[in-house]
Amino acid sequence: MARASDALPAVGWQSQRQAAARNETAILDAARKLVAAGGGDRIDVRQIAAEAGVGVGTIYRRFGDKAGVLAALVGEDERVLQDALIGGDPPLGPGAPAPERLEAFLRALCRLTADHADSLAAAQATAADGRYAFGSYEAWRLHARVLIADIDPRLDADWLADLVIAPLSPALYRRQRDQRGMTPSRIEANVVDCARRVTRI
Known part of the structure; x- marks a missing residue:
């Protein structure tokens, strides 16, 4: 009993x-x-x-530490994006051609960076390895690498994956936005254009 x-x-x-x-x-x-x-x-x-x-x-x-607090602020939105990449509707999710998926992914990542640039930049500034200390970076990089390899197997997808997401460093994003007067739409358009050019889309 x-x-x-x-x-x-x-x-x-x-x-x-x-x-x-x-x-x-x-x-x-x-x-x-x-x-x-x-x-x-x-x-x-x-x-x-x-x-x-x-x-x-x-x-x-x-x-x-403070970096952990700031990273947690954006964690939920990062999980939403990851879920969309894995099982969401195309072109962000599976089912669309790789060039369309890469563009949709970069546009979504631009919006995520725009929404959380200050928190991301501060969190990464206090981490020993900066941007690369966070698991989300490797997740974004892996997704880009897979899509680039699908676009053209002759491309060095492992190297280009870092290149296409490099412009979305939160510190760089804030500098372009705050000191150079670039609008989020201008940054997004150029990130996508850069990816198109280097992958020959």
Whole structure:
């Protein structure tokens, strides 16, 4: 026969998980607010903790550092894009010719970068290997490499994959947008045009 006390550990664990989820939401909401107000490169973990109403240690335990917090801000949108690439409708998903899929992918990646340029740039600036420290970079690179190889097996897809997504470095994107006055539509058009030229689409 089950005893009432048997449920206590489960109840306690559930309560801890709920508290952790609330803290995570508060931290991400605080970081999003601070990034919108002043840019991700101008905030630190102490400011995020104060805005979220949590201890600094809570942030380090959950996210590791500021880069982890900022990366988490864009994680959901990155997962949505990855799902679309794997099983979404063409031309972004399977079923369209490789040139069309590459263009759709680069346009989607341009929009993702435009939406999160500040958070991405700040996160990558604080990581030891910069942009290349994040798993999403390798995912985007792999997708580009597969599509380029499908377009023309004679191309060096392994090398060109880095080239076609290089213009979407968040730091470069912000420089072009903020210091050179380039609009998102202009950047997107040139990213796609560059890919067409180097893959001979």
